[in-house]
Amino acid sequence: MTDEHDSPDLPCLGFEPEELDGHTIEELSDYLDAGRSPRDASIEQSAGCRLALDALERLRGLTPDLMEADAAAEEQADEGWVQRILAGITLDARAGRRIPFRADDADLAITEGAVRGIVRAAEGAVPGALIGRCRVDGDVTEPGAPVRVHVDASVPYGRPIPDMAEQLRAEIGERLRRHTDLTVAGIDVTVHDIQTFLDAEEER
Amino acid sequence: MTTTTRHDIPGEIEHAVRAVSGVAALYRTGSLASRIVDAGARLLGVRGDDEPLVRVEETGDSVRVDAAIGVRASGGAGEVVRDVHDVVRAILEGWGFADPAIRLTVVHVEEEPQGAE
Amino acid sequence: MTSHETRPARGDAGGALELADDRIVAGRAADGDTVAFAILVRRYTPMMRAYVRRILPGTADVDDVVQDAFITAWEKLPGLDELAKVKSWLMRITSRKAVDRIRASRPSDDIDAVEPEAPSNATPPRVVETRVGVAELSRALGELPDDQRRCWVLREYGGYSYEEIADELDLPTSTVRGLLARARKSIIVRMEQWR
Numbered sequence: 001m002t003d004e005h006d007s008p009d010l011p012c013l014g015f016e017p018e019e020l021d022g023h024t025i026e027e028l029s030d031y032l033d034a035g036r037s038p039r040d041a042s043i044e045q046s047a048g049c050r051l052a053l054d055a056l057e058r059l060r061g062l063t064p065d066l067m068e069a070d071a072a073a074e075e076q077a078d079e080g081w082v083q084r085i086l087a088g089i090t091l092d093a094r095a096g097r098r099i100p101f102r103a104d105d106a107d108l109a110i111t112e113g114a115v116r117g118i119v120r121a122a123e124g125a126v127p128g129a130l131i132g133r134c135r136v137d138g139d140v141t142e143p144g145a146p147v148r149v150h151v152d153a154s155v156p157y158g159r160p161i162p163d164m165a166e167q168l169r170a171e172i173g174e175r176l177r178r179h180t181d182l183t184v185a186g187i188d189v190t191v192h193d194i195q196t197f198l199d200a201e202e203e204r
Numbered sequence: 205m206t207t208t209t210r211h212d213i214p215g216e217i218e219h220a221v222r223a224v225s226g227v228a229a230l231y232r233t234g235s236l237a238s239r240i241v242d243a244g245a246r247l248l249g250v251r252g253d254d255e256p257l258v259r260v261e262e263t264g265d266s267v268r269v270d271a272a273i274g275v276r277a278s279g280g281a282g283e284v285v286r287d288v289h290d291v292v293r294a295i296l297e298g299w300g301f302a303d304p305a306i307r308l309t310v311v312h313v314e315e316e317p318q319g320a321e
Numbered sequence: 322m323t324s325h326e327t328r329p330a331r332g333d334a335g336g337a338l339e340l341a342d343d344r345i346v347a348g349r350a351a352d353g354d355t356v357a358f359a360i361l362v363r364r365y366t367p368m369m370r371a372y373v374r375r376i377l378p379g380t381a382d383v384d385d386v387v388q389d390a391f392i393t394a395w396e397k398l399p400g401l402d403e404l405a406k407v408k409s410w411l412m413r414i415t416s417r418k419a420v421d422r423i424r425a426s427r428p429s430d431d432i433d434a435v436e437p438e439a440p441s442n443a444t445p446p447r448v449v450e451t452r453v454g455v456a457e458l459s460r461a462l463g464e465l466p467d468d469q470r471r472c473w474v475l476r477e478y479g480g481y482s483y484e485e486i487a488d489e490l491d492l493p494t495s496t497v498r499g500l501l502a503r504a505r506k507s508i509i510v511r512m513e514q515w516r
Contacts, residue, residue: 013509013513015506015509015510024502025502025503025505025506026498026499026502028502029498029501029502029505030498030502033476033483033501055509056505056509058454059458059505059508059509059512060477062454062455062458063477063478065454065455066455066458066459067368067371067478069455069459070371070372070374070375070459071367071368071370071371072367073371074366074367074368074370074371074374075367075370076363076366076367077362077363077366077367081362081366081384082359082362082363084388085359085362085388085391085392086355086358086359086362088388088391088392089355089358089391089392089395089396090396094352094353094399095311095353098309101281101282101285101286102282103286103289106289106293106306106307106308107305107306107307107308108282108285108286108289108307108308108309109308109309109310110281110282110285110309110310110311110313111309111310111311113311113312113352113353114281114310114311114312114313116352116353117312117313117353117354118277118313120349120352120354121277121313121315124315128337130337130338130341130345131345131349132341132342132344132345132346132347132348132349132404133344133347133348133349133351133352133404134348134352152344152345152348152404153345154341154342154344154345178280178281179277179280179281179282179310179313180281180282181282192342192344192345192405193341193342193344193345195337195340195341
């Protein structure tokens with residue numbers, strides 16, 4: 001746009017090459033996306049280009065606010081919507097491998113999915129703890145083959161983390177012994193997140 | 205019921221399996237075996253079919269039985285499934301099937317609701 | 322020693338899980354926990370709906386597209402290694418589904434053509450103004466031709482590179498560069514006009 005100059009003497013925001021010292025808006029747009037690096041002296045030393053880049057940066061700066069406003073303008077997901085989604089997903093994909101029990105003349109097993117559920121429930125041993133992803137590495141279908149269990153955990157603030165991790169590890173081990181015939185070589189509990197939100201009591 | 209028609213066998217097995225101590229539920233098997241793997245699924249009310257949950261297939265002289273169960277956490281899954289196996293085997297032998305193939309899968313372990321800590 | 326009761330009064334895990342980190346929630350969902358997946362659905366539905374609304378011209382298909390995205394997300398979640406990045410991962414799936422929808426509804430459309438600048442109804446029903454300029458930006462976006470707006474949305478909202486946009490929209494990278502530049506210029510010019 002070149003026909004809205006307030007005064008011919010002051011540098012104005014313009015996007016034609018004559019206002020950009022020979023550069024194009026495409027070049028500047030590209031330069032912006034490259035993080036203005038490597039530094040292009042010709043662009044940086046042009047007043048017209050600097051004005052245009054400033055405008056482009058300001059525009060970019062509005063994006064997070066626009067995204068937030070757009071999301072805020074949407075309705076919250078209601079329970080009908082959640083049920084609609086859940087009804088559309090198939091659950092059998094998560095059963096995983098069949099983990100055999102020792103038995104002479106029958107095919108008795110527990111699914112990996114059920115085992116992950118057991119492991120997750122171990123979080124009850126540490127009030128406030130949450131267990132996230134659970135991975136069982138090793139050939140679980142082979143009786144006696146050693147396996148390793150890895151879990152992500154999030155724990156509440158306040159107690160020493162190694163103590164809580166150890167408690168979780170012990171609980172997981174106990175549950176696996178009770179419900180499976182797996183040979184567990186080790187249980188890795190990785191604490192990724194410490195919950196720091198205040199509870200209502202402490203705020204008063 | 206005292207009929208001896210074959211199609212009652214799944215129903216009889218199902219009834220007996222549910223009565224085994226530690227069994228919380230029976231789930232659907234088949235090509236979508238172990239469909240239900242966690243508590244959240246109960247919210248969906250997935251089990252609506254009228255078909256028997258225990259699958260019984262005749263194989264030459266004998267039968268193959270396939271069932272998917274949920275067990276209570278208070279029992280050990282291994283103990284409960286062995287008890288179920290014994291019950292199923294007893295029923296099949298009662299019907300005269302020698303050497304049945306019995307395949308049982310624990311697909312869910314139901315935790316007791318948390319009491320006071 | 323007082324116990325730190327850091328979760329809400331409910332006895333079930335759902336209470337604490339609702340507030341948990343994306344990594345924990347997504348990890349459980351990846352393992353098959355539908356309660357955890359429902360939390361992701363509640364957490365990210367507004368963001369995903371907003372994103373689709375910016376990409377698609379009409380508002381009719383928005384929920385269908387978001388539902389498709391969640392179904393794919395459920396299927397692919399076990400393969401996601403960086404669980405903490407589930408939010409941007411969901412956005413990627415969402416834009417792919419939205420673009421698929423465009424392709425499906427107008428298979429012979431030349432997406433490269435410059436369309437007349439007719440006002441589209443791509444703006445959300447209401448814009449919550451958090452900062453000066455947001456409302457104007459929203460309006461300006463709504464007035465862009467579809468192909469320019471999509472490039473802008475994929476770049477700014479989706480964080481796509483030029484190559485990724487080109488891939489997604491089936492265009493040469495040079496065309497993407499041009500559309501993006503034109504979009505930015507149009508937006509800035511309009512916003513200057515409304516000041």
